[in-house]
Amino acid sequence: MFDRRIEVKTPDQIVAMRAAGLVVAEALEATRRAVRPGVSTADLDAVAEATIRGLGAIPSVVGYGDPPFPASICASVNDEVVHGIPGARTLVEGDVVSIDCGAIVDGWHGDAAITVPVGAIRPEVQRLLEITEAALWQGLAAAIVGQRVGDISHAVESSVRGSGTYGIVEDYTGHGIGTALHMDPDVPNTGRARRGARLRAGMALAVEPMVTLGLRHTLLAPDEWTVVTADGTWAAHFEHTVALTDDGPWVLTAPDGGRARLDALGVPCGAPA
Ligand code: MG
Numbered sequence: 001m002f003d004r005r006i007e008v009k010t011p012d013q014i015v016a017m018r019a020a021g022l023v024v025a026e027a028l029e030a031t032r033r034a035v036r037p038g039v040s041t042a043d044l045d046a047v048a049e050a051t052i053r054g055l056g057a058i059p060s061v062v063g064y065g066d067p068p069f070p071a072s073i074c075a076s077v078n079d080e081v082v083h084g085i086p087g088a089r090t091l092v093e094g095d096v097v098s099i100d101c102g103a104i105v106d107g108w109h110g111d112a113a114i115t116v117p118v119g120a121i122r123p124e125v126q127r128l129l130e131i132t133e134a135a136l137w138q139g140l141a142a143a144i145v146g147q148r149v150g151d152i153s154h155a156v157e158s159s160v161r162g163s164g165t166y167g168i169v170e171d172y173t174g175h176g177i178g179t180a181l182h183m184d185p186d187v188p189n190t191g192r193a194r195r196g197a198r199l200r201a202g203m204a205l206a207v208e209p210m211v212t213l214g215l216r217h218t219l220l221a222p223d224e225w226t227v228v229t230a231d232g233t234w235a236a237h238f239e240h241t242v243a244l245t246d247d248g249p250w251v252l253t254a255p256d257g258g259r260a261r262l263d264a265l266g267v268p269c270g271a272p273a
Contacts, residue, residue: 003184003185003197003198005184005185006176006183006184006185006197006200006203007176007178007179007183007184007203007204008200008201008202008203009178009202009203009204009243010202011202011245013108013178013202014202014204014243014245014250014252016105016106016108017108017109017110017178017204017241017243017252018243018250018252019105019106019108020057020103020104020105020106020108020109020110020252021110021112021241021251021252021253021254022110022252022253022255023051023052023055023057023103023105023110024101024102024103024110024111024112024241024253025112025253025254025255026051026055027047027048027051027052027055027073027101027103028048028099028101028112028113028114028253030047030048030051031044031047031048031051031073031099031101032099032114032116034047035091035097035099035116035117035118036091036118036119037091037092037093037118037119038090038091039090039091040086040087040088040089040090040091041075041077041084041086041087041089041091041097042071042086042087042088044073044075044086044097044099045071045072045073045075045086048072048073048099048101049062049071049072049073052072052101052103055103056105057103057104057105058103058104058105059072059073059101059102059103059104060102060103060104060109060111060181061073061074061100061101061102061181064181065225067224067225069083069085069225070085071085071086072086072101073086073099073100073101074086074098074099074100074113074225075097075098075099075100076097076098076100076226076227076235076237077089077091077095077096077097077098078095078096078234078235079228079229079232079233079234079235080098080221080226080227080228080235081098081169081172081210081212081218081227081228081229081235081237082098082100082113082172082210082227082237083100083225083226083227084098084225084226084227085223085225085226091118092118093118093119093120094118094119094120094121094122095117095118095121096115096116096117096118096121096125096129096234096236097115097116097118098113098114098115098116098235098236098237099113099114099115099116100112100113100237100239101113102181107179108178108179109177109178109179109180109181109241110177110241110252110253111177111181111206111239111241111253112206112239112240112241112253113208113237113238113239114238115129115132115133115236115237115238117129124213125213125234127164128166128211128212128213128234128235128236129236129238131159131160131163131164131166131211132160132209132210132211132236132237132238133236133238134159134163135155135156135157135159135160135163135189135209135211135238136156136207136208136209136238136239136240137261137262137265138155138156138158138159138265139152139153139155139156139159139174139187139189139207139209140152140207140240140242140249140251140258140261140262141155141249141262141265141267142154142155143199143205143207143242143244143249144199144244144248144249144267145199145200145201145244145245145246146198146199147198147199148193148194148195148196148197148198148199149185149186149187149191149195149196149197149199149205150191150192150193150194150195150196151193151194151199152174152187152199152205152207153187153188153189153190153191153192153196154191154192154193156168156189156190156207156209157189157190157191160189160209160211166211166212166213167211167212167213167214167215167216167217167229167233168189168190168209168210168211168212168216169189169210169211169212169216169218169235170188170189170190170216171216171217171218171227172210172218172227173186173187173188173189173208174186174187174188174189174205174206174207174208174239175187175205175206176203176204176205176206177204177205177206177241178204185197185205187205187206187207187208189208189209189210189211199244200244201244201245201246202243202244202245203243203244204241204242204243204244204252205241205242205244206239206240206241206242207239207240207242208237208238208239208240209237209238210235210236210237211235211236211237212229212231212233212234212235212236213233213234213235214229214231214232214233215229215230215231215233217229217230217231218230239253240252240253240254240258241253242258243270244270245270246270247268247269247270248262248267248268248269248270249262249267249269249270250269250270250271251269251271256271257269257270257271257272258271259271
C-alpha cells in the first residue's frame, strides 16, 4: 500500500525539521524546570512562549482550530488528558501536568509533550507516567522504514497492556507532521501489526500515547478544548516527533535524537553521528 497523501521529506527538509524539534525540546525543558507548587498553567505558557520566540521560532498551537486555541502550549492537569487551556489554575503538590508544545521554524513543525510531576506524587501516578513514556519509546522504536503505521500502534498498545491495567485513549491519536502540525496519517495508540500505510524514509510522525488509570473514554469540557477522562481518573501523555530514515528512527524533538533510549531498546538511531 502506497499512500500519496503522506508527505515525504527530503533529507535536507528533515534537517530543517530538526531545528523545530530542538526548539520544542528546549521549550519543554524550560517549562519542566518551572513546574512547582504555586505556579499557574498560564505561568508555564509564558515560559514556553518566551523560550520559543527567544529562539526565533513561532508557537504552533496559538490560534489553532475553532474556537482558536488561545495559548502557546496545552497544559492538562490530572484528569485532563490533552488540549488543556493554560490559565489561572495553580498547581499543587501531587498534581501532574501534561505540557504539549509545538513550534515552527522556516515553515517546518515540531511537536512533543511531557507529563511532569508537581512535587511528590502518588506511586500509582508515578508508575502511570513511567509506563506511558515507555510505551512512547516502544512506538518510536517501531518507526522503521518498510514497516507499517500499525506496527507503531501495536508496539504502543502492547507496551501499555504488558505493564498492567490501564486505559489507552482512542479518541485522539498521533499524526503525520511536517509543513503542517497535523497531517496524514493518523497514528493510533492501539492497533494491529502489519496494517496501515507503509513507512517510508522521509516521513515524519508524532507518536503520542495518552494513558489513564481507568478507562479509555474521554469527554470534551465546556471550553470546547480541554479533553478529560470520562471516569475522572488521571491521565498521562508523552509525545515526540520522529523522522524515518534508512538508518533508523531520528527523534527530532529529543536533544540526543533519541539515541540513548533507542540504544537501550536495541534499535539503531537515524540521527547523524
Ligand atoms: Mg501531536
